[in-house]
Amino acid sequence: MSLTGIKHSVRLLSLAQLRKLDEWLHELIRRAEESERARRLPSHKETMAERSLDNKTYRLESIRCGKENCKCARGKLHGPYWYSYTSVEDKVTSQYIGKSLHKALENRIRGQDLRPE
Numbered sequence: 001m002s003l004t005g006i007k008h009s010v011r012l013l014s015l016a017q018l019r020k021l022d023e024w025l026h027e028l029i030r031r032a033e034e035s036e037r038a039r040r041l042p043s044h045k046e047t048m049a050e051r052s053l054d055n056k057t058y059r060l061e062s063i064r065c066g067k068e069n070c071k072c073a074r075g076k077l078h079g080p081y082w083y084s085y086t087s088v089e090d091k092v093t094s095q096y097i098g099k100s101l102h103k104a105l106e107n108r109i110r111g112q113d114l115r116p117e
Protein backbone atom coordinates (compact mmCIF):
# COMPACT_ATOMS: atom_id res chain seq x y z
CA MET A 1 0.00 0.00 0.00
CA SER A 2 1.54 3.30 -1.06
CA LEU A 3 0.44 6.81 -0.28
CA THR A 4 0.60 7.66 -3.99
CA GLY A 5 -1.82 4.84 -4.78
CA ILE A 6 -4.21 6.01 -2.07
CA LYS A 7 -4.04 9.62 -3.29
CA HIS A 8 -4.84 8.42 -6.82
CA SER A 9 -7.93 6.57 -5.56
CA VAL A 10 -9.04 9.50 -3.42
CA ARG A 11 -9.14 11.77 -6.50
CA LEU A 12 -11.93 9.60 -7.90
CA LEU A 13 -14.22 10.19 -4.93
CA SER A 14 -17.25 12.48 -4.93
CA LEU A 15 -17.36 15.62 -2.80
CA ALA A 16 -19.66 13.90 -0.29
CA GLN A 17 -17.29 10.95 -0.03
CA LEU A 18 -14.31 13.30 0.37
CA ARG A 19 -16.04 15.07 3.26
CA LYS A 20 -16.73 11.73 4.94
CA LEU A 21 -13.13 10.69 4.40
CA ASP A 22 -11.92 13.99 5.85
CA GLU A 23 -14.03 13.51 8.95
CA TRP A 24 -12.87 9.92 9.32
CA LEU A 25 -9.22 10.94 8.95
CA HIS A 26 -9.52 13.60 11.61
CA GLU A 27 -10.96 11.05 14.01
CA LEU A 28 -8.22 8.57 13.11
CA ILE A 29 -5.49 11.16 13.73
CA ARG A 30 -7.04 12.24 17.00
CA ARG A 31 -7.07 8.62 18.25
CA ALA A 32 -3.50 8.02 17.07
CA GLU A 33 -2.34 11.16 18.92
CA GLU A 34 -4.17 10.05 22.03
CA SER A 35 -2.54 6.62 22.07
CA GLU A 36 0.87 8.20 21.46
CA ARG A 37 0.40 10.39 24.51
CA ALA A 38 -0.58 7.32 26.54
CA ARG A 39 2.62 5.55 25.44
CA ARG A 40 4.78 8.28 26.94
CA LEU A 41 7.12 7.12 29.62
CA PRO A 42 6.53 8.62 33.04
CA SER A 43 8.61 11.75 33.57
CA HIS A 44 11.29 11.38 36.12
CA LYS A 45 13.80 13.43 38.09
CA GLU A 46 17.12 12.45 39.56
CA THR A 47 18.62 14.58 42.30
CA MET A 48 22.36 15.10 41.80
CA ALA A 49 22.94 17.59 44.63
CA GLU A 50 20.95 19.31 47.33
CA ARG A 51 21.55 22.52 49.32
CA SER A 52 19.43 24.35 51.86
CA LEU A 53 19.31 28.08 52.56
CA ASP A 54 16.67 30.47 53.95
CA ASN A 55 13.82 27.92 54.06
CA LYS A 56 14.55 26.98 50.50
CA THR A 57 15.95 23.77 49.16
CA TYR A 58 18.07 23.95 46.04
CA ARG A 59 18.29 20.79 44.01
CA LEU A 60 20.39 19.94 41.01
CA GLU A 61 18.24 17.61 38.96
CA SER A 62 18.51 15.55 35.82
CA ILE A 63 15.21 15.24 34.03
CA ARG A 64 13.53 12.63 31.87
CA CYS A 65 10.78 14.56 30.11
CA GLY A 66 8.72 11.49 29.20
CA LYS A 67 8.73 11.79 25.40
CA GLU A 68 9.24 8.35 23.95
CA ASN A 69 11.57 9.39 21.14
CA CYS A 70 13.66 11.80 23.19
CA LYS A 71 17.33 11.15 23.94
CA CYS A 72 16.40 11.02 27.63
CA ALA A 73 14.33 7.87 27.06
CA ARG A 74 17.59 6.13 26.15
CA GLY A 75 19.22 7.25 29.37
CA LYS A 76 20.69 10.61 28.32
CA LEU A 77 18.78 12.81 30.75
CA HIS A 78 18.25 16.58 30.37
CA GLY A 79 20.28 18.93 32.51
CA PRO A 80 21.27 18.76 35.22
CA TYR A 81 19.48 22.01 36.15
CA TRP A 82 19.05 23.74 39.47
CA TYR A 83 15.59 24.20 40.93
CA SER A 84 14.59 25.91 44.14
CA TYR A 85 11.86 24.44 46.30
CA THR A 86 9.96 26.52 48.82
CA SER A 87 7.29 25.14 51.09
CA VAL A 88 4.62 27.52 52.31
CA GLU A 89 1.87 26.02 54.45
CA ASP A 90 2.25 22.45 53.17
CA LYS A 91 2.46 23.59 49.57
CA VAL A 92 5.74 23.12 47.78
CA THR A 93 6.47 25.40 44.87
CA SER A 94 9.41 24.84 42.59
CA GLN A 95 11.23 27.33 40.46
CA TYR A 96 13.62 26.68 37.61
CA ILE A 97 16.99 28.36 38.09
CA GLY A 98 19.28 27.05 35.36
CA LYS A 99 22.51 25.22 34.75
CA SER A 100 24.27 26.96 37.61
CA LEU A 101 23.36 28.81 40.76
CA HIS A 102 23.92 32.56 40.94
CA LYS A 103 27.40 33.31 42.25
CA ALA A 104 26.09 35.24 45.26
CA LEU A 105 23.80 32.40 46.22
CA GLU A 106 26.53 29.84 45.82
CA ASN A 107 28.84 31.89 48.04
CA ARG A 108 26.20 32.14 50.74
CA ILE A 109 25.60 28.40 50.64
CA ARG A 110 29.34 27.78 50.82
CA GLY A 111 29.68 30.27 53.69
CA GLN A 112 26.97 28.40 55.54
CA ASP A 113 28.90 25.14 55.18
CA LEU A 114 31.97 26.76 56.72
CA ARG A 115 30.13 28.04 59.76
CA PRO A 116 31.11 26.23 62.95
CA GLU A 117 28.45 23.94 64.44
Ligand SMILES: [Zn+2]
Nearest residue numbers: 065066070072
Ligand atom coordinates in the same frame (compact mmCIF):
# COMPACT_ATOMS: atom_id res chain seq x y z
ZN1 LIG B 1 13.51 14.33 26.99
